[in-house]
Amino acid sequence: MASQGVKPAEQLRARETRDKLVAALERLLKEKAFTEISVAEIASEAGVAVGTVYRRFENKDALIPVVFDLYRARVEAQAASPEGRFEPDLEAGLRPALRELTRRAWRFLGQDGHLVRAAHLHARLRPDLVGDEWEAMIEASVTSYGLLVDAFDSEVKRGDRDAAARFVFYMLNTLLVEYGLYPQDGPGVGLGQMSGPDFTDSVADAIYGYLATPDS
Amino acid sequence: MASQGVKPAEQLRARETRDKLVAALERLLKEKAFTEISVAEIASEAGVAVGTVYRRFENKDALIPVVFDLYRARVEAQAASPEGRFEPDLEAGLRPALRELTRRAWRFLGQDGHLVRAAHLHARLRPDLVGDEWEAMIEASVTSYGLLVDAFDSEVKRGDRDAAARFVFYMLNTLLVEYGLYPQDGPGVGLGQMSGPDFTDSVADAIYGYLATPDS
Amino acid sequence: MASQGVKPAEQLRARETRDKLVAALERLLKEKAFTEISVAEIASEAGVAVGTVYRRFENKDALIPVVFDLYRARVEAQAASPEGRFEPDLEAGLRPALRELTRRAWRFLGQDGHLVRAAHLHARLRPDLVGDEWEAMIEASVTSYGLLVDAFDSEVKRGDRDAAARFVFYMLNTLLVEYGLYPQDGPGVGLGQMSGPDFTDSVADAIYGYLATPDS
Amino acid sequence: MASQGVKPAEQLRARETRDKLVAALERLLKEKAFTEISVAEIASEAGVAVGTVYRRFENKDALIPVVFDLYRARVEAQAASPEGRFEPDLEAGLRPALRELTRRAWRFLGQDGHLVRAAHLHARLRPDLVGDEWEAMIEASVTSYGLLVDAFDSEVKRGDRDAAARFVFYMLNTLLVEYGLYPQDGPGVGLGQMSGPDFTDSVADAIYGYLATPDS
C-alpha cells in the first residue's frame, strides 16, 4: 500500500536512499515539528543531496504518509513482539487489565511518541491532507478493545459494546497522548508533576469507571 | 495587565486599531493556524497597513499572548453570564451535574473552539514561547472543579480531593477538545459520527466513573 | 544664513523646539552615525513628537546642515574664548608654536569630535548633499594659518605661502582627525597605542618639517 | 583562508557565481557605500537571483570581508607586479624615493580607490563589525616602510625607528586617501585644485620633513 507521492523505488540503491531519508526524518521529528524541518535539513541529516529527496518524493508533503507508515509499523511491531502481546489475566479482573494496558501504551509513547506527535500535529495543521491513514490504524485497535471488553463481560455495564470499545479507544489515546507528549504545554500542566504510574492508573480508573457505569 | 510585546495604546484611535487587529486575527484563526497566517494577511483583514501591525505589536510573536487573553476572556465571560453560571442541582446528584457541565463546555467549544485550537497548536509548535499562559487559566478552573467535587462529597470515592479535581479538569478538557475540534483528524475518527449529546454524556460518565471508583 | 530645508521659526516656542531637536541630535551623534539614527529616535530624545520634527525641518536630510552649523559655531567659540585665542610665542619659534596648535586642535576633537565625525561621514556618504558648508569653514582657518606662517617667516622655506598655508590646514585636519576619531578602525591602528601628546607632537613635527623643507 | 560567513564553494560553478558576485559588488562600490547597496542590487548586477547571494554568503555582512580581501589582493598584486616593485635609488637620496613612493600610492588610489573608500567607510559606520582586517594589512606595509627608513639611515633623524615607520605609514595613508578619495568633500577642499604631482610631492616633503626633523 504505497503512500501517495512516493515514487517507486525498485532499485536497491533507491531503496537505501529512501530508508536513509525516512530514518533522518524520524530523528529530526524527535526535536521539532514537521513544518519546522526544512528539506535541506532532512537531506543533510540523511547524508544525501537535496535533489535526491525530490527523486524519491514528489514534494515535501509526500513525506508525511511516511510518518503514518512508521507509526503503524511500530504499533504492529509492539503488538507482535513477545513482550508486546497483551494477554490479560482473566482471573484478576478488568481493572488490573486496564492498568496493564495503559502502562503498555505509556511505554509505547515513551519510545515512539515523536511519531504520534508528528501524526497528530500534521492532522491539525493540514486537515486537508489527511487521508485514510487514521481509519486503518484505528479499526485494528478498536477491534482488539472490543475483545477486551467482551473478555470481562460481567464487569461491563455499557449497553452498546461497540460504542463502548470505541470510546475506550478514544479515552486511551486522547488522555495518554496529551499528558505524555505535552506535559508542560496544555491542560496537562494542571496535573502538576504527576508520576507516570499514578497517571496511567488514573486513566485506567477512568476507563474502568466509564465501563462499569451503566448508561442510564 | 498588558501582554508582553504589546505596545501601549493610550489614544482611542490606537485602541481601535488594536481591536481591529485582534478581531482580524481571531477571524483568521477560524480558518488556519497562527503559523500559516502572514502579517500581511492580518493587516489586510483588519483593513490597515502592514506597518500598523508593528506599531501596535513588537513583532508577530507578540500577537500570540493575545490569543490566550481572548481565550481567557471568553471563559470568564461565559462563567459570568446569566446562562453561563453553573449551579448544580444538589438533589439530583453528581452524574446529572457532570452531564450539564460537559454540555456547557461543549457549547463553549462550538463558539470559541478556534481560540482553544490556536492556543493548543501554538503550544505544540513553539513550546519555547509558552509562558505562564496556561497556568493562570488552569488554576481558576481547577478550583471550581474542587468546589464541585466537594459539593457531592458523599458520591466521590477518591482520597486525594485536589488530585481528583485536577484530573477532572484534565479529562474534561482533553476529551472534549479532541473530538470537539478534530472529529475527523485523530483518535476522534474512531467515534464514528457520535452525536454531541451522546458524546458529552459519555465523557460525563467517564468522569463520574473515575470519581466514583475508589483508588485502591 | 539659514540652512536649506529648515523652516522659519520665528515664534519662541518653535525656536525652543528647534533647539531641543538640535541638542538631541548632537547627543545621539556621539554614539552613532547620522544614517543610523532614526527620526523617531531624535524626536524621542528631544521629548517631542515625530510630527514636530517635520514641522521644523522639511525632511531628515534638512537636519544635516545643522551639524555643520554646530561645528562651525564650536570652532568659532573656541577661537573666541579667552583660553582659545592662540597667540604664539614668537620668541620660542615655529616648532613649539605648532606643537601648541596641534595640542589645541586635539583638545577640540576630544570635545566636539562627534560633530567632526558626523560632518566627515556625511560628506562621504552623500557627496551630492554637500553644499558650501566646507568652503566657508575652511577659508577662515586657512587665513589664520597664513598669518601663522608669516609670523615665522624666517623659518619657513616654502615658496608659495598661500599653498603652504592650505597644505598646513590640510595636514592638521586630516592627520588629527583620522587618529582622533578612529584610533581603532583605520590606518590609525598602525600607530599602536601612541599617546595623545606623542601623537600631536609628531604631527607638529611633520608640519614643521614640511614648512622647513624648501620646495626644490 | 576563507573569510567568515562565506560558504564553501567547491564546485566550479559555485566559484564562478561567487566571483560574479564579488565583481558586481566591486562595481557597485565605485558608486555608493556598502550600506546604500541592497542585496537585490548586487544580485541583479551579478545577473543572479537574490537567493543565490545567500547560498554563497551567510548574510549581507559576510560580504564585507570580501572588500578587505580584494583590497589586500590589489595591494599585493601591485607590490608583485614588475612596474610595482619599488626599488629606491639609494644614490639619489630619501626625498626622491619618497616622491616616487607617494606617486605610486597615488596611482594605486586612482585604480583601486573605491575599495579603500569602502573599507574606510565601513569601518566608520559599523565599528562593531571591524575585525582584524586592518591589522593584517597594515603590518606588512609598516615592515616595508621600516626597510625604507633603514635604507636611508643617514638622512633619518628620528630616534625610534619603529615608531617612525609607523608614523610614515600613517601619514602616507591618511594624507593621500583624504584628498585622493574626497577632493571635494572635506579638508581637501582647502587645497583648491592642486594637481596630483604637486600634491604627492607635498606629501612626500612632509614625510621627509618629519623624518629629517630630530625629535627633541
Next chain:
DNA sequence: TATGAATGAGGTTTCATTCAT
C-alpha cells in the same frame, strides 16, 4: 542517477513621511 547550485515568491521587519485629531 545523484548532486548541489540556482531560483524567486513570499515572509518579517524598518522607517521616513503623511495626516487626522
Next chain:
DNA sequence: CATGAATGAAACCTCATTCAT
C-alpha cells in the same frame, strides 16, 4: 501648533522546488 497613529515602499532573509552537470 503639536501630536502620534498610520502608511507603504523597500530592505533582509528563507526555503520548497527546479535544473544543469
